[in-house]
Amino acid sequence: MAQTLGQQRYKCALAAMQTVHAIHRAIPILHSGSGCASKLDDSFGNSGYISSQLYPCTNVSEKEIVFGGKDRLEDLIRNSLNIMDGDFFVVLSGCTTEIIGDDIEEVAASFQDAKKPVIAVNTPGFKGNNYMSHDWVLSAIFQRLVEPAQIKQKGLVNILSGPPYQDPFWEGNLRALERLVASLGLTPNTIFGYNHGIEQIKQMGRAELTILVSPWAGYESAKLLEEQFGVPLLHYPNLPIGAYESSKFLQTVGAFAKLDSEAVLSVTKAREAEYYYYIERFAPVFLELRIMSKRFAVVSDAQYSTAITRFLVNDMGMFPAKIYICDDTPEQYRQPVRDAVNELGYGVTAEVEFNTDGYAIHDEIEQLDFSGTPIIIGSTWEKFLATKLEGHFLHISYPIEDKLIINDTYVGYDGGLNLIGDLYSAGLQRNVVQ
Amino acid sequence: MAINLELSELSIRENRLGSVTGWSGDLKGICRGVSQGCLKNYERTFSQAGLCPNGCAAGMLCSIRDVAVILHGPAGCSNIGSGANIVGRQAALRINKTYQAVVYGDDMNENDTIFGGIDSLKELAEKVIETRHPKALFLVNSCASAVIGEDIDSLVTELQEEYDIPIGNVNCEGFKSRVWFTGVDAMDHAVLRTLVKEPKEKRDVINFINFFESERTNLSELFQRLGVGIQFLYLNSSVEEIEHIAEARATVAVCSTLGTYLGHALEQKYGVPFLKTINPMGMQGFEAWFMGIASILGREAEAQEIIDQEKEQYLSKINEMKKKTQGLKAVLAMGAGFSYEMARVLQELGIEILWMSSGHLDQRQDGDNIPPAIEFLGAHSPNNFGTNVSDNQNFEILNIIHEQKPDIFFSRHPGFTVWATKLNIPAVYVGDEYLAFGYKGTLALARMIDDAITNRSFAEHLSAYTKLPYTDWWFEQKHTAMYKEA
Numbered sequence: 075m076a077q078t079l080g081q082q083r084y085k086c087a088l089a090a091m092q093t094v095h096a097i098h099r100a101i102p103i104l105h106s107g108s109g110c111a112s113k114l115d116d117s118f119g120n121s122g123y124i125s126s127q128l129y130p131c132t133n134v135s136e137k138e139i140v141f142g143g144k145d146r147l148e149d150l151i152r153n154s155l156n157i158m159d160g161d162f163f164v165v166l167s168g169c170t171t172e173i174i175g176d177d178i179e180e181v182a183a184s185f186q187d188a189k190k191p192v193i194a195v196n197t198p199g200f201k202g203n204n205y206m207s208h209d210w211v212l213s214a215i216f217q218r219l220v221e222p223a224q225i226k227q228k229g230l231v232n233i234l235s236g237p238p239y240q241d242p243f244w245e246g247n248l249r250a251l252e253r254l255v256a257s258l259g260l261t262p263n264t265i266f267g268y269n270h271g272i273e274q275i276k277q278m279g280r281a282e283l284t285i286l287v288s289p290w291a292g293y294e295s296a297k298l299l300e301e302q303f304g305v306p307l308l309h310y311p312n313l314p315i316g317a318y319e320s321s322k323f324l325q326t327v328g329a330f331a332k333l334d335s336e337a338v339l340s341v342t343k344a345r346e347a348e349y350y351y352y353i354e355r356f357a358p359v360f361l362e363l364r365i366m367s368k369r370f371a372v373v374s375d376a377q378y379s380t381a382i383t384r385f386l387v388n389d390m391g392m393f394p395a396k397i398y399i400c401d402d403t404p405e406q407y408r409q410p411v412r413d414a415v416n417e418l419g420y421g422v423t424a425e426v427e428f429n430t431d432g433y434a435i436h437d438e439i440e441q442l443d444f445s446g447t448p449i450i451i452g453s454t455w456e457k458f459l460a461t462k463l464e465g466h467f468l469h470i471s472y473p474i475e476d477k478l479i480i481n482d483t484y485v486g487y488d489g490g491l492n493l494i495g496d497l498y499s500a501g502l503q504r505n506v507v508q
Numbered sequence: 509m510a511i512n513l514e515l516s517e518l519s520i521r522e523n524r525l526g527s528v529t530g531w532s533g534d535l536k537g538i539c540r541g542v543s544q545g546c547l548k549n550y551e552r553t554f555s556q557a558g559l560c561p562n563g564c565a566a567g568m569l570c571s572i573r574d575v576a577v578i579l580h581g582p583a584g585c586s587n588i589g590s591g592a593n594i595v596g597r598q599a600a601l602r603i604n605k606t607y608q609a610v611v612y613g614d615d616m617n618e619n620d621t622i623f624g625g626i627d628s629l630k631e632l633a634e635k636v637i638e639t640r641h642p643k644a645l646f647l648v649n650s651c652a653s654a655v656i657g658e659d660i661d662s663l664v665t666e667l668q669e670e671y672d673i674p675i676g677n678v679n680c681e682g683f684k685s686r687v688w689f690t691g692v693d694a695m696d697h698a699v700l701r702t703l704v705k706e707p708k709e710k711r712d713v714i715n716f717i718n719f720f721e722s723e724r725t726n727l728s729e730l731f732q733r734l735g736v737g738i739q740f741l742y743l744n745s746s747v748e749e750i751e752h753i754a755e756a757r758a759t760v761a762v763c764s765t766l767g768t769y770l771g772h773a774l775e776q777k778y779g780v781p782f783l784k785t786i787n788p789m790g791m792q793g794f795e796a797w798f799m800g801i802a803s804i805l806g807r808e809a810e811a812q813e814i815i816d817q818e819k820e821q822y823l824s825k826i827n828e829m830k831k832k833t834q835g836l837k838a839v840l841a842m843g844a845g846f847s848y849e850m851a852r853v854l855q856e857l858g859i860e861i862l863w864m865s866s867g868h869l870d871q872r873q874d875g876d877n878i879p880p881a882i883e884f885l886g887a888h889s890p891n892n893f894g895t896n897v898s899d900n901q902n903f904e905i906l907n908i909i910h911e912q913k914p915d916i917f918f919s920r921h922p923g924f925t926v927w928a929t930k931l932n933i934p935a936v937y938v939g940d941e942y943l944a945f946g947y948k949g950t951l952a953l954a955r956m957i958d959d960a961i962t963n964r965s966f967a968e969h970l971s972a973y974t975k976l977p978y979t980d981w982w983f984e985q986k987h988t989a990m991y992k993e994a
Contacts, residue, residue, distance in 0.1 A: 075620060075628035078635070079586055079613035086584030101977070107651050107682035109560020114584050116591055120923075124977045127923045128902050131557035135683050139655060153554035153990060157903055157982045159975075169582060169652040170683060173621060199582030200616050200652055402615075433610060433640065454590060458597070473590040 076402070081432025081455040083375070083400045083472060084240065086199030087207035089114040091129065094164045094211060095121050096238030096245075098271035101130065101160035103192075105147045105178055106168025108133035110199075117239055118478055130154040130163075134170050143171055147181050155188055161272040162191040162219065164211065172198035193218050205291040205375070205401050208237035212295035215275060220303055223280040229261045230277070231331070232284040232305065235313065236291050236377045238266050242474050246483030247313065251287060254320060254486050257341050258328055279303040283331060287313055287323075289376040289414055290407035306330075311414040313377055315385035316490025317349040349487045359498055360390070366466065366501045367446025368392045371439050373432070374452050374471040375401035376411045382451055382470060385490060387418045392449075394424035395442045398435045403428055439463075447504075449497070466500040468493070511773045511874060516661050516677065518697040518769075520685035522549075525768075526871035527844075529686045532896035532988045535864070539886035542871045542878055554990040558900050560682035564691025566648045567592055569678065569698075570611050571743040572750065573600060576642035578612045580629050580660065581650025585682075586613020595720075599744045602724065610640045621656055626663055633663070637671055643747035644703060647677040654681035674747065676702025686899065687868045689844070693769040695742075700773050703747060707755040707778055713737045714801065715759040715774070717767035723942040733814060734807045741770070754778040758804045760797070762941050763787055764873060764880065765845030772874035784873070786880045787845065790853030791826075794818070794946035822947035826857075829954035834858035836961070839912050839928075841865040841898060841905045842920035842938065848881035850918060853944045855890065857954055862912045865898045865905050867921065896987065902927060903978060907987040909933065916961060932971035934960040 088110055094102040101124065104111055108131065115126035130153075132138065132146045147165070154163060167178045182194035195214045197207045212234075233251050238244040245267040252262040263281055265274045278284070278299060286296035289311040300307040308330045314323035321342035328338035353360075360366075370392055372379045379399045386392040403411055412426045429435055436459045439450065448465030450456045454475040460467035469477050470484075484493040512519070521527040530550035531538070541547035562585065569577050570592035579586035589611030596607035614632050616625055629647065637645060645667070647660050660677045668675045680694035714731065716738045721727075724740060731738050736757060739749060753759075759774050760783040761767020771782030781804050788797040795815055802811030836859045842850055847866035854861060873879055894912075898904050900921050909917060909928055917928035917935040928935040936956055938944075944953040 075625055075632065076583075076615035076617040078632060079583060079615050080610065082583065082587055082589055082611075082613055084583060085587050086582040088584055099977075104557055107560050107562075108558040108686070109563040109682045109688075110584060111557035112559050113563050113587050116587060122974070125923050125926075126557055127900070127921070128977060129557045131555060133555050133558055133686070134651075135686060139683060149553040150555065157554055157978060159977050159979045169621075169650075170655055173652065173655050198652075199584045200618050200621050202617075203583055203615075430615070454594065458593075475590050475594040 077430040079430055080434065083430070083432065083453060083455070084203045084205060084402065085114050087197040087202045087204060087210070088166060088168050088199050089204035089240070090195070090197050090207035090211040090237075091126070091166055092204070092239035093208045093237055094166075095124070095126070096266040097275070098267070098269055099123060099161040100271060101154065101158050101163050103151060103154055103163050103165045104129055104131040104168065105143060105165060105171045105176065106131060106134060107170060110168050117242060117472065117474065119480070130158060134168070139170055139174055142174060143176050144181055147176065147178065148184065151181065151185055151192060155185070155190060160190065162193065164215065165192060165194040166197045166211070169198045169200055172196060191218055203402055204237055204240055206404070208240070209292050209294045212292065213298050216278065216295055216298055217302070219272065219275045220279045220299070221276045222303055226282045227261070227277075227280040228282065229259065230263055230281040231255055231260045232263050232278050232281045232299065233287065234284065234292050234296050235287045236375070240472050241377065242472055242479045243483050246479070246481040247485045249481065250483045250485035250489050254314070254324060255285070255327060257345070258324060258331070258333055258338060260331060279305065281305050283308055285310055285327060289380055289411050290403060291377070311380060311410065312384055312417070313381040313485060315381050315484050315493060316389040317346045317487055318389045319384055320487050320490070321346060345487045349491065352491050360494070363498060363501050365447050365504060366498065367444055367449065369395040369444040369446065370449035370451060371395045371398070371442060372451045373398040373400060373435055373456050375399065376403050376407070378470045379426070380411065380414045383415050383424050384417060385493065387422050389490065390494065393422060395444055396439070397424050397426045399426060399428050400430050400432065402430055466497065466504060468497050468500060511769065511776055513697065513700050513773065513777065516701070517679050518694055521687040521690045521693065521870060522685060525873065527687045527868050528871070528897055529868045529899040530897055530991060530994070531869065532991070534892050534894050535886065535889055536892050538869070538895055539882065542882055545871050547869065547871055549994045550991040551994045552899070552901065552990045553992050554903070555899070556902055559688040561680050561685050561688055561691030561694060562648070562650060562682040563588065564688050565678050565680045565694040568692065568695045568742055569646050569648065570609050571596060572609060573605060573744060573746050574608050574643040575747060576610045576612070576636050576640055576645045577648060578614065578629065578633060578636060578645070579648045579650060580614055580616065580625065580653045580658065582616045582652055583613055585650040586611070595743070599721065603744060605744070610636065610642060612636055616650070616652055621652060624656065624658060625653070626658055626660070630663055630667070633667055637673065642673065644674040644676070646698060646702070649677070649679050649681055651682045654679070674702045689765055689868070692766055696770040696773065699750060700770070703750045704754055705751045709755055710757065711752070711755045713739050713756045715739050715741055715753050715756045715780070717741050717759065717761040717770060719743070719762070719766070719941050722940050723945055730814065733810055734802060734805055736805060754780060756780055758783060758801060760801055761787070763843075763845045763849070765843060765870060768870070768873045775875070782875070784875060784877060784880060786852070786884050787849045788946060789849045789944040790856050790950050791947060792856065793849060793852065818947040822951050826947065826951050826954060829951060829958060830858050832958045833954055835860065836915045836957070837862050838916050838918060839863045839865070839909055839914040840918035841924060842918070843867045844869050845879065845881060846920050846938065848879070848885050850938060850944070852881065852885055852888070853950065853953065854918070856950065857957070860891065861889070861893045862914050863894045863908050865896050865908060867898060867900045869897045903982065904987045906976065906978065907983060907985070910983050911987070916957060927976070929967045930971050930974045930976060932967050934964060934967055936960050
């Protein structure tokens with residue numbers, strides 16, 4: 075047993091089908107059981123173009139388990155190329171086909187001359203979770219599709235972040251990161267969401283740098299761009315929320331891209347001025363809402379635990395009661411993640427616990443001292459807890475069962491305003507409800 | 509084939525009920541095949557992701573308010589808790605109860621697939637019982653744990669010696685059956701073996717098998733007039749309530765495809781009669797179903813009175829709406845039971861069925877009878893029409909819609925409605941099993957149909973901005989082009 079999963083917050087490796095799904099006109103082909111896709115696709119919203127019910131899938135039955143499923147997969151790929159209108163296909167294996175030893179790479183290789191690229195990645199559920207497999211899938215796609223380029227395009231910057239769909243805000247976040255990077259005069263290149271697909275992947279090799287905005291997920295594939303395609307990597311572990319962290323992000327990017335520091339400063343100054351204008355307008359609410367306390371707990375993945383903690387502490391003057399990270403962060407990344415969460419000013423520190431048993435986490439939060447109304451930030455699981463504790467709650471990470479997130483984002487200067495607006499609205503609504 | 513509750517494994521629908529998942533022809537052909545029990549099953553050389561019986565069984569188990577469920581498998585298989593939790597909570601609120609079920613996964617990793625994970629599953633089970641105090645515990649297997657041959661049966665025996673609460677297991681790996689509903693049977697099987705007690709007395713209660721009980725309040729009032737209370741299964745039920753279901757006067761189901769296993773098992777083992785009529789959708793369905801229950805309970809006079817009142821209240825309004833629905837041409841794609849039931853209801857509204865697609869098809873029910881809705885439609889349909897067994901294959905259904913060009917499309921597979929909408933065809937999602945319940949529901953359905961064909965803004969806008977992910981080549985093929993001999 076890897077972990078006790080109580081109140082589950084991540085999925086198995088095959089859920090990297092969602093990483094493929096987020097690339098416009100990329101089609102996952104599953105060599106797996108018939109129910110895998112439906113179990114793994116449990117959040118609202120699909121790519122629009124397709125949905126998981128349309129993924130070509132061998133729907134493995136007892137027959138394939140006994141006699142092998144390679145022939146069935148070969149038929150499926152051949153017919154997928156005729157029936158599905160996609161730009162490229164990614165074959166993903168499930169548990170059973172992996173255990174019985176079907177070689178999906180060999181089958182995919184037989185389609186080397188097909189009219190569309192067919193890529194294979196082993197993603198059996200037991201091999202890891204979807205934060206990890208996101209990286210495996212991207213690495214395989216990059217290896218096959220990114221075009222090597224000796225001459226780089228001036229100002230072109232690849233931006234990568236955490237796993238799409240696993241991060242419910244993925245699309246809004248990417249667009250916000252693009253706006254931030256573009257504000258420095260750079261040209262962002264991202265590969266997920268509306269009209270972002272194979273062309274954006276191909277040109278990644280021409281970029282002058284890659285920015286990976288993620289504590290750990292996606293590191294291997296971003297590093298691969300550096301090692302195989304000569305695109306230097308800026309690994310930035312914090313998703314920037316609000317003025318303080320957004321300016322810090324822009325300055326780090328500016329320095330890495332060797333931009334004129336005065337020019338960067340003039341951008342951040344202007345954005346900060348606008349940001350604090352809005353803060354100033356609503357500051358009395360932030361200062362005087364009687365039932366809003368200063369202490370918060372986060373139950374989320376490494377990405378949002380870091381981002382939320384740094385924003386609320388470094389920008390809003392709040393304090394972490396305790397931070398729970400539930401993404402089964404690999405051992406080698408745990409200390410760096412603790413450090414990233416703790417990049418806090420004024421001597422404030424955050425106690426960080428890695429745990430995947432939500433029931434046990436909730437028992438503990440019930441005993442925490444919030445010195446006032448608890449603020450609990452996480453998934454729908456935490457909404458139930460916040461209701462029980464009569465606390466304030468904000469949706470931030472998977473699973474979100476009771477809210478639609480279309481292109482919302484908390485990233486950047488405007489994102490920070492959105493977050494603080496939503497958090498204090500939770501407080502105001504409580505006044506209304508109670 | 510009689511139900512055997514002695515074994516921990518159940519017999520799958522393909523073997524018990526002659527279920528098929530691939531077939532195409534027409535209504536007459538399917539009725540002929542079913543009557544002889546020899547409908548041929550086809551496989552496909554192209555298929556799209558569907559559902560699995562494991563998800564079905566595990567998901568439904570989580571709807572019991574006070575159980576613990578542990579899924580022995582990788583983190584994808586156990587990813588069922590949050591959806592079940594919110595539905596469970598919302599349902600429980602309606603009856604002033606709390607939903608306390610807990611769902612765990614053991615995050616099976618590569619090491620477990622080599623050396624086995626039974627020991628750690630045992631540890632987790634002990635921890636869950638001791639810290640969460642569930643009223644019963646169920647261990648559910650998965651494809652991975654089944655392939656490596658984990659012996660959960662023995663673990664259950666071992667745990668049962670240690671603890672007082674009922675402990676059971678569901679052996680229903682995802683690849684066990686092509687038919688999603690085998691998962692319902694697997695859950696029923698586990699519940700019957702683990703929870704249901706020998707009856708001590710007869711109680712004035714009927715077991716009511718449904719999905720989401722949206723008509724709970726109305727049904728409770730309706731059946732009060734027949735002198736019985738209702739035990740809804742399984743959403744919102746408790747372990748203690750389920751223990752007593754063998755004491756009920758009868759078992760009824762909102763959909764006999766859903767209720768066949770539990771209903772027939774209770775009948776076979778404990779003599780609780782299981783109602784075998786068409787379902788209560790539409791007017792004919794409601795009368796046959798309600799009078800059927802009344803006759804088991806010996807309350808025909810009261811039932812007739814209720815039916816007359818319903819008619820009095822709604823029939824003229826339905827006939828008024830029927831002027832708008834009359835003559836519409838429809839394609840529908842639903843489950844094995846609902847497609848046949850809904851086709852009948854649409855015909856009551858004067859709608860012509862161009863094509864009917866069912867997810868799978870059971871040739872028999874567990875009482876060895878032909879499913880009543882198939883028999884009824886075969887005998888009463890005003891026209892013969894095309895029908896296929898689609899295994900919920902979107903490419904096949906879209907090909908049919910594209911060819912048939914209906915005025916309206918009806919769907920009951922989650923995620924399917926949008927694809928007809930993208931073809932600018934008004935689509936109605938029949939997600940609520942009570943949508944067309946009785947006279948009142950028939951009127952509601954008629955209104956919904958009228959709404960869909962009247963205000964077409966959503967479909968027109970969406971279809972103008974979207975392209976289907978299928979090639980033109982596919983739409984030039986027959987929808988059976990990917991069939992192959994099984």
